[in-house]
Amino acid sequence: MNQLIAFKIDGKECMGQKGQNIADAARENGIYIPTLCHIQGLKPRGACRICSVRVNGRLMTACTTPIAQGMEVDSKSAEIQNLRKAIIELMFTEGNHFCPSCEQSGQCELQALAYRYQMLVPRFQFQFPHRSVEASHPRLIKDHNRCILCKRCIRAIKDEKGRSIFAFGKRGHHVEINIDTRLSKDMTASEARQASEICPVGAILLKKEEGFKTPIGLRKYDHKAIGSEVENS
Amino acid sequence: MNKTIVATTSLAGCFGCHMSFLDIDEKILDLIELVEFNKSPINDIKEFTRMCDIGLIEGGCCNNENVHVLRNFRAHCKILVSVGECAIMGGLPALRNAIPLSECMAEAYLHGPSVAGNNENGIMPNDPELPVILDKVYPCHEIVRIDYHLPGCPPRADLIWQALVALVQGDPLKLPYELIKFD
Amino acid sequence: MGQKLTIEPITRVEGHGKVTIHLDDENNVVQSRLHIVEFRGFERFVQGRPYWEAPVLVQRLCGICPVSHHLAAAKAMDAIVGVEPEGLTPTGEKMRRLMHYGQIFQSHALHFFTWSVPICYLASMPVPNKGM
Numbered sequence: 001m002n003q004l005i006a007f008k009i010d011g012k013e014c015m016g017q018k019g020q021n022i023a024d025a026a027r028e029n030g031i032y033i034p035t036l037c038h039i040q041g042l043k044p045r046g047a048c049r050i051c052s053v054r055v056n057g058r059l060m061t062a063c064t065t066p067i068a069q070g071m072e073v074d075s076k077s078a079e080i081q082n083l084r085k086a087i088i089e090l091m092f093t094e095g096n097h098f099c100p101s102c103e104q105s106g107q108c109e110l111q112a113l114a115y116r117y118q119m120l121v122p123r124f125q126f127q128f129p130h131r132s133v134e135a136s137h138p139r140l141i142k143d144h145n146r147c148i149l150c151k152r153c154i155r156a157i158k159d160e161k162g163r164s165i166f167a168f169g170k171r172g173h174h175v176e177i178n179i180d181t182r183l184s185k186d187m188t189a190s191e192a193r194q195a196s197e198i199c200p201v202g203a204i205l206l207k208k209e210e211g212f213k214t215p216i217g218l219r220k221y222d223h224k225a226i227g228s229e230v231e232n233s
Numbered sequence: 234m235n236k237t238i239v240a241t242t243s244l245a246g247c248f249g250c251h252m253s254f255l256d257i258d259e260k261i262l263d264l265i266e267l268v269e270f271n272k273s274p275i276n277d278i279k280e281f282t283r284m285c286d287i288g289l290i291e292g293g294c295c296n297n298e299n300v301h302v303l304r305n306f307r308a309h310c311k312i313l314v315s316v317g318e319c320a321i322m323g324g325l326p327a328l329r330n331a332i333p334l335s336e337c338m339a340e341a342y343l344h345g346p347s348v349a350g351n352n353e354n355g356i357m358p359n360d361p362e363l364p365v366i367l368d369k370v371y372p373c374h375e376i377v378r379i380d381y382h383l384p385g386c387p388p389r390a391d392l393i394w395q396a397l398v399a400l401v402q403g404d405p406l407k408l409p410y411e412l413i414k415f416d
Numbered sequence: 417m418g419q420k421l422t423i424e425p426i427t428r429v430e431g432h433g434k435v436t437i438h439l440d441d442e443n444n445v446v447q448s449r450l451h452i453v454e455f456r457g458f459e460r461f462v463q464g465r466p467y468w469e470a471p472v473l474v475q476r477l478c479g480i481c482p483v484s485h486h487l488a489a490a491k492a493m494d495a496i497v498g499v500e501p502e503g504l505t506p507t508g509e510k511m512r513r514l515m516h517y518g519q520i521f522q523s524h525a526l527h528f529f530t531w532s533v534p535i536c537y538l539a540s541m542p543v544p545n546k547g548m
Contacts (some may be wrong), residue, residue, distance in 0.1 A: 211468030249479020337457030
C-alpha cells in the first residue's frame with residue numbers, strides 16, 4: 001500500500017504516497033497549493049477550484065487528482081496564478097464580503113488568499129446579492145452573505161452515527177447551507193466551536209459573549225501570508 | 234522642479250481615508266515639498282483651478298452628486314486612485330445594496346426610534362438642492378476608469394504614503410504584504 | 417427672486433454638507449440653509465447583524481470620530497443585553513473613558529495641526545478675517 005511515487009511540481013522532484021492527491025502531496029514536499037474547500041483529512045470535493053493546476057498540460061483540481069508516477073504539475077505559471085486570482089475575485093463579487101465589519105477578518109482564508117494573490121480590486125462586477133442572516137439555531141448563526149459553498153461543514157461535522165448535520169438547501173443560484181435542527185439540537189459547545197472553526201470564512205458564527213477577540217496585528221494572517229508555513233517548513 | 238499636483242475628495246465615504254492619509258504625521262512636511270494640493274477638503278479649494286496629476290478618491294458613489302464629482306475628477310486628473318474599501322467595492326455603505334432604498338429611507342426618517350412620532354406628515358428630505366440618491370452604492374471603477382487601487386478600511390498611512398511617493402517619482406508600485414489589508 | 421449663493425462642499429468637517437444662502441432683490445439674506453447631502457442608510461442595515469458587529473460597523477459612520485460612534489454602539493449593546501451602566505466592570509468603564517478622552521485629544525490635535533495651522537502657513541486661500 002505504502003508505495004512511493006515520484007512526480008514533479010514546477011520542476012521540483014517530489015515524492016508521495018500512492019493514492020494521495022496532489023494538494024496534500026505538494027504540502028508534504030514544502031510546496032503550497034492553495035485550497036479553500038479542501039482540508040487534509042476530509043474527502044476532497046473540488047468545489048472551489050482554487051487549487052487548479054496544470055497536470056501534464058491539462059487543467060485539473062489538485063485536491064481531487066491523485067498523484068501518478070512521472071506526473072508533471074504546473075502550479076506557478078502566470079496563467080495558473082491569474083486563474084486563481086480570478087476565482088478569488090469571483091468569490092468576492094458573488095457574495096457580500098464586507099471585510100471591515102467582519103469578525104473573521106484577519107483569520108479568514110478567503111481574505112488571506114486575496115492578500116496572497118494581491119487582489120486589489122476584482123475584475124468582475126459586484127453582484128451584491130440579497131442574502132439572509134439566520135440565527136434560529138441555539139448555538140450558531142449562519143451568515144449566508146459570506147458563505148462560499150465550500151461544503152467543508154457538510155463533510156466535517158457529523159453526528160455520532162456519521163450523519164451530516166449541515167446540508168445544502170434550495171437550488172441553483174439560491175443554494176445555501178442548512179442546519180438539520182433535529183440532528184443538531186443536542187449540539188455541544190465544543191461541537192459548535194468546531195463547526196465555526198471549520199468554516200474558511202465567517203459564514204458560521206458562534207453565539208457567544210465576545211466578538212473581535214483577537215486584536216488587529218495579532219491575527220492569523222496579519223503578518224504572514226497563508227501558505228508560508230508550508231513553504232518555510 | 235514643478236511639484237506634482239494632487240487633488241482629493243470624499244464621496245460616499247467617512248473621511249477615514251483622509252484621516253489615515255494625515256496619519257503620516259511629520260511626513261506631511263515632506264509631502265508639502267513633494268506635492269501641491271488642488272481641489273481638496275484639506276485646503277478648501279472647491280473647484281479645479283488646473284489639470285492635476287493625481288486624484289485620490291475616497292468613497293463610492295451613492296448619489297448623483299458623487300457621480301458628477303467623480304467624473305469631474307476623471308476629467309481633471311491624469312491618474313485616479315481609489316483609496317479605501319468604499320471606493321473599491323462600495324464599502325460598508327454598500328450593505329444597503331441588498332435592501333430596497335425605500336426601506337432605508339423609511340427607517341431613517343419615518344420609523345427609526347429617534348424620528349418615530351416626530352414626523353407626522355411623513356416628510357422625506359425633498360429640497361431641490363439635495364442630490365438624488367442612487368438605487369445602489371457603486372464602486373468608483375464601475376463609473377469611471379480608475380488607474381490604481383489602495384485597499385484598506387482605512388488604507389494604512391504608510392500604504393498611501395508609499396504609493397503616493399512612487400506615483401510622484403514614477404516608480405513602480407511596491408505594495409508590501411503587511412500594508413495590504415481589507416479592514 | 418434674488419440671488420442664491422452656494423458653498424459646496426463644506427470642508428474640514430466630516431460628512432458632506434453644503435450651504436445655500438438665498439438673497440432677495442436688495443441682496444438681503446432671506447434664508448440660509450445647511451444641506452446634509454449624504455444618505456447612507458446605516459439605520460437600516462445594522463439591523464439583523466450579530467450585535468457585536470455593531471460597534472465595528474458604526475465606526476465607519478465617521479472617520480474623524482470613530483471612537484465616539486464605537487462607544488455609543490457599545491452603550492446600545494449594553495442596553496440590548498441588559499447591562500445597566502452600574503453593571504459595567506470598573507475596567508470596562510475606565511477603558512471607555514480612556515478611549516473617549518483619547519478621541520477628544522486626537523480630535524483637537526487633528527483640528528489644530530492639520531486643519532487650522534496649515535491654513536495659516538500653507539494656505540491657498542487668505543486667512544479668515546477676525547470675527548468670522
